Amino acid sequence: MPATPVTGRAWVALVGPFLFPWGQPGSRRVYGMARSLAAAGYDVVVASGEEGPSTPTRLDEVDGPGSVHYLGLGEIPSAQAGRLARSVQWFLRWGQRTVHWLDAQPTRPSHVLVAGGDAPYMVHLRRWCRRNAIPLVADVVDWYSPRQMRGGVLGPPHLSAKAALRYYYPRCDGIIAVSSFLERHYRNRGSRVLRVPPTLDVQNLPVHPRRDGTGAPELRLVYAGTPGRKDLIANIIRAVGRVHRAGAGIELRIYGPAPEQVRDLLDGEPTPPGVRVLGRLPQHEIPRALQEADFSVLLREPARFVQAGFPTKFCESLANSTPVIANLTSDLGGYLHHRSEGLVCDDHSVDGLTGTLREALRLSAAERKVMRELARRRALDSFDFRVYAQPLGAFLDDVRL
Incomplete structure (x- = not known):
């Protein structure tokens, strides 16, 4: 050796x-x-x-x-x-x-x-x-x-x-x-x-100006990663579909799982309008995908194996100055405060996330900007x-x- x-x-x-x-x-x-x-x-x-x-x-x-x-x-x-x-x-x-x-x-x-x-x-x-x-x-x-x-x-x-x-x-x-x-x-x-x-190396992670093109949705969400048995991605998709069908300008981009994997998670249901399943993304492109979203979204059931872990996705999102919409599991309550580093869902259900998404749509541009700044500050203080x-x-x- x-x-x-x-x-x-x-x-x-x-x-x-x-x-x-x-x-x-x-x-x-x-x-x-x-x-x-x-x-x-x-x-x-x-x-x-x-x-x-x-x-x-x-x-x-x-x-x-x-x-x-x-x-x-x-x-x-x-x-x-x-x-x-x-x-x-x-x-x-x-x-x-x-x-x-x-x-x-x-x-x-x-x-x-x-x-x-x-x-x-x-x-x-x-x-x-x-x-x-x-x-x-x-x-x-x-x-x-x-x-x-x-x-x-x-x-x-x-x-x-x-x-x-x-x-x-x-x-x-x-x-x-x-x-x-x-x-x-x-x-x-x-x-x-x-x-x-x-x-992470938060300090040396560049945060780029966002590209807001014409026709951009009112609320841009992102999920990046592998759901495994922890992330309730089906609940996220169903909540986004419900809000989209009610007439809201909302879009969820999913990076990681393939379209067939998402269909399996939805028990064969079609992916609703407003949800784009984009497959794997090279690691160096993930920061840009996160930074172009208004929020990343994470739902987890408060089971013991979830409480014992800590989602790296959460840290990466804040490091990229992207606030998080999530229910509180593990130690997230120490880092995620409502209308500060993101928005807190009451629970991991479709109904719970639907209500939180509607609240996110009511936020002003100034409020979202402050939350982006607070998300980045939290990452520098807690995850660098x-x-x-x-x-x-x-x-x-x-x-x-």
């Missing part, structure tokens, strides 16, 4: 089987934390189980004395691997390449930070950290529901995730929790916990990675063995 360049400062290994290369969807959480630690003076090496560069590649987008590098360790079996080979890798060898890479380093990291490590992966990683007296810190961002996992309640993915959440993570030396739900849970288990929401440099650095200092 390749050695990691170390400059003499303490370095942190940020590892996980499913970490994405920089710039891909799903990479924001990990690289937000990595850049916070670099701003605090750490050299961070992101070592993923995905295929990637075999030697560490430096990330230039870092603000601070530290650095961030990325490499792929290829823990994940290839698509051509047979079922037996995949099962052996999953149950017996999951995490072995990561600990072999750690063993190959000329100097040990000051900490190992694991993101998304399930039970088999945690077995190898925890054993290595205990043997080498290296603090192990888990970044926890979900509390998985059986309906989210292949095979349901008795499926291996759910059982593995459950074992990690309930057994392995509480035995780590520290927990970084994405929400107050997870913070309370692990603090009650006696863990040292720091809460860090999703973070620099805000968490000192807290994360202090937390790692506190969990040294």
Whole structure:
């Protein structure tokens, strides 16, 4: 395994089987934390189980004395691997390449930070950290529901995730929790916990002047992302269709899911007028799509797996100076205030969103402008990675063995 360049400062290994290369969807959480630690003076090496560069590649987008590098360790079996080979890798060898890479380093990291490590992966990683007296810190961002996992309640993915959440993570030396739900849970288990929401480079995200062409609708809405089992996109579409049929000039642009996926979410119903399903959008074009909308829209059921997470979509919208229309789940109530950073729905129902959309249509241009400014300010104050440099650095200092 390749050695990691170390400059003499303490370095942190940020590892996980499913970490994405920089710039891909799903990479924001990990690289937000990595850049916070670099701003605090750490050299961070992101070592993923995905295929990637075999030697560490430096990330230039870092603000601070530290650095961030990325490499792929290829823990994940290839698509051509047979079922037996995949099962052996999953149950017996999951995490072995990561600990072999750690063993190959000329100097040990000051900490190992694991993101998304399930039970088999945690077995190898925890054993290595205990043997080498290296603090192990888990970044926890979900509390998985059986309906989210292949095979349901008795499926291996759910059982593995459950074992990690309930057994392995509480035995780590520290927990970084994405929400107050997870913070309370692990603090009650006696863990040292720091809460860090999703973070972005808000400061360097440009906000462009909006392009208001002739014939633009009165209210422009956007949804960008993958609905999964959390976002109630069908309720959003039905509420927009209801308001549009009543004669309002409203348009919802949906980026991410394909038209056939949206039809499935609507149980075969046709997409109503006023809703445009535009499919996938390159990552670098998403900011512009958000900035051209009056509001982004997010509805979620207040189930436990929703309360435990924190929607990155929300942070991205505010960072792009686009207020959010949403019902309050997770910790959104601490960042979204009615007629400030957006509009708060009473609940996640079609009726609840319909009433809020009608209120949005009554807002003046001046009121919307103030809300855009407040949304951006909230993102700078609460979701920029620099805000968490000192807290994360202090937390790692506190969990040294």
